[in-house]
Amino acid sequence: MAAEREPPPLGDGKPTDFEELEDGEDLFTSTVSTLESSPSSPEPASLPAEDVSTNSNGRKPAEVVLDDDREDLFAEATEEVSLDSPEREPILSSEPSPAVTPVTPTTLIAPRMESKSISAPVIFDRSREEIEEEANGDVFDIEIGVSDPEKVGDGMNAYMAYRVTTKTSLSMFSKSEFSVKRRFSDFLGLHSKLASKYLHVGYIVPPAPEKSIVGMTKVKVGKEDSSSTEFVEKRRAALERYLQRTVKHPTLLQDPDLRQFLESSELPRAVNTQALSGAGILRMVNKAADAVNKMTIKMNESDAWFEEKQQQFENLDQQLRKLHASVEALVCHRKELSANTAAFAKSAAMLGNSEDHTALSRALSQLAEVEEKIDQLHQEQAFADFYMFSELLSDYIRLIAAVKGVFDHRMKCWQKWEDAQITLLKKRETEAKMMVANKPDKIQQAKNEIREEIEEWEAKVQQGERDFEQISKTIRKEVGRFEAKRVKDFKTVIIKYLESLVQTQQQLIKYWEAFLPEAKAIA
């Protein structure tokens, strides 16, 4: 059964959600491990399309982890400082100090788990037309299908491979229709990469489907029963929905990792997604640490919008969970009804066989047939209950968790900014003390040191503030997009679901109408 296809994303009329990296390309050609990190820079999202033409380097200065070639970057960075986009407030001090130190990027960017893949610099060959198209809020013309699950290998090393088919007319892809084989851990790897790049700057990255050790083990072991086929189908549908959501996100669509995932025939195996790998354990530890931190961060919320929204999402989460639980019960009971109806159909048939009055015997056999058909009907309806309604709810419960995560990142960002301010204050105090205490001998060196540190921290404070504003801005936009999408999604699914219910009832009418004359024919 086809999973719910994502409706085309709303043209939200905001053409800004893509990285204008074609111009910045030269900046990064020499670097090795950069491009994944570039999107971490706050600016791209805020860059209006128009600015692209004016800004040859719409690219952000190198807030980027650069393992090599730092010097080149800095040279250009100083240049760039003057090419601020109109949106950026002049927060830099008048002194021509380097805008960045190597230290900043790592603290800014969330710790990354996996080694960065050495991908070629991105060549976003998005044509001007496409940019304008998006500016007009046109539909993203890309459809993803996940199909043909097949088991590869044997025993505990076996895995399911899924075919991922892309149909698109976007010119950033080399073909208009292509497909690749991917396994589940590949999807998780993709999500992991996207999350590490975009989550902490405020983008709502759709979560990947959940792992299931039990389910997968059954499949590996080779049980050809209905529960394992159901499991595979459930997973296939979930993977499809996941990809659909991801490509409909205008920023994520531009990501090179996503393109590689969709296009390249070979993908390096994402081992770090395994639950029990070193990376996996590190992830768990970090999650725990995050949870503790969240509890201790007391943020002075200056913007009521955020508080309101957080509360809204909290409520929504609770309500959706309740609804989801009740829908799950419905699915379960409908399956039971189907099974019981089938059992009854069999016994009615047996009874009809025993019955020695011919007309009644025939009527009972007809009843048995009707009940059998009805059992099928119930099964299909349970299917619809699940794939349309239940899975939609569970998807959104996980999506809201991602939204909450993004809000948390904002808090962390604020915390960083706050910490930088405190440190700066301390440094300034130290400097002031030094000024007062008049000891000429060693003082000059110390003074210089402290001066340097102060400058360093001033920059960090400015960066912190910029980042915080950036993430706040991004989140606002993202939440708007998310909510619009959510409304659309729910409405579409609700209508579809109701239509499935209507279908079932109409079939019931057909069956009973066919049976009625048989009952009347009993003489």
Next chain:
Amino acid sequence: MEGRQEAGKENKPSSTSVDPQGDSSLQVEISDAVSERDKVKFTVQTKSCLPHFAQTEFSVVRQHEEFIWLHDAYVENEEYAGLIIPPAPPRPDFEASREKLQKLGEGDSSITREEFAKMKQELEAEYLAIFKKTVAMHEVFLQRLAAHPTLRRDHNFFVFLEYGQDLSVRGKNRKELLGGFLRNIVKSADEALITSMSGLKEVDDFFEHERTFLLEYHTRIRDACLRADRVMQSHKCLADDYIPMSAALSSLGTQEVNQLKTSFLKLAELFERLRKLEGRVASDEDLKLSDMLRYYMRDSQAAKDLLYRRLRALADYENANKALDKARTRNREVRTAESNQQLCCRRFERLSDSAKQELMDFKSRRVSSFRKNLIELAELELKHAKASTLLLRNTLVALKGEP
């Protein structure tokens, strides 16, 4: 003959309408019933112009045990050995329903007040339905007796209907229950023994056929009844599931600030209505299908019992024949043996004749009852499906019309 046929046809099980009596000289109905703690008190009202009774209209209060006493009295009466004794009504059982109500009472606080009210309503309706059913079962039992030309003339029946006081029939104590249980075992052992008796040949094709038929039929109808019950339970579960769904949608709707508000609220309303419809489907299936199957399961058991009695009589006849032969060869007590043999013969023939008639009545009763109930079942299912479709369509129109 005609009177009997009529009476046969009109005895339908557990329909909500009162069965019209073939012969208006004796009309019985349960006009009222009261449930007290663990007892149900039925008010049995009789209308009769028969000279036997002191008044033309009178009523008494009876409890379930007294019905059982009456049934057993019939069964133990040799005169009625050749008749199908209407099956006794099942004991009123509110245990399950009461337990559920109690659980709800102590239940968890996570459900809203609205949900609680709805669930309570559902359980109360269930309780009421069980109550109505037990009344119907007891009523049908009496009405079949009243309609049967032979059974209605029983003295115990008159006492049951007329005697104002308590019949002082206590429920069976453990010893009696055990006794009844053992008797059943003895009966089936006996039956097995008889059938394996050499020389005991079924002379009548009709009875041979009936026996094979009834054995199989009884097992299968019991199966069908159990499974129909489960289907009905599932429908009820489904209906109950709509309660928390509707509540969750309702609270979602009130919280939303965007266009989803109306969608959720409409859905909440829809599921509330669907719940009621689903509940009706469940109760109709219960009445028209499950109950009917259950009744004929019991009735077919009663028919089987009749066949057993006849078989017993045949065995007795055979034994009497053998005894006579022996007596003649020995030339001792020939007279007694002869009269005994004649007695057995006459009894056997009497039983066979009336059994044949009874079994044919059983068949026609069964056929007409199935017909009626299956037609009504199909019609009700159609009605509910059409109502659901209309409801769903209206909601769809409303939702699609939203911006």
